Amino acid sequence: MRFVTLVLLIISSILFIYGCSEDEQSSSVGGNEIIGKDGAPMVLIPAGDFQMGDVFNEGDSSERPVHTVYLDAFYMDKYEVTNA
Numbered sequence: 551m552r553f554v555t556l557v558l559l560i561i562s563s564i565l566f567i568y569g570c571s572e573d574e575q576s577s578s579v580g581g582n583e584i585i586g587k588d589g590a591p592m593v594l595i596p597a598g599d600f601q602m603g604d605v606f607n608e609g610d611s612s613e614r615p616v617h618t619v620y621l622d623a624f625y626m627d628k629y630e631v632t633n634a
Contacts, residue, residue, distance in 0.1 A: 560600060583628070590627050597623040 582594035603616035 560602075584625060586625070586627065590629065590631075592625040593628050595621075595624050595626050597621060 584592050584594075586592045597620070599618050599620040601616050602619045604610075604613035605616055607614075
């Protein structure tokens with residue numbers, strides 16, 4: 551459960567960084583925006599690494615040890631997607 555929470559926190563942080571207004575988005579992304587197959591705008595999430603795991607030593611044993619995870623660059627929808 552803590553693993554899922556950590557992953558959601560990381561994704562939320564990424565979305566927060568790229569979640570500024572559209573005018574700010576254009577300048578902060580630096581032209582790394584594309585239009586997806588469905589016509590929705592997408593932004594480039596740069597490659598990098600982060601520490602994954604139970605940094606507070608409160609979770610399950612499957613969440614330890616804390617380790618470095620590297621993610622390749624990927625594109626993510628600029629706006630949230632819902633079923634509604």
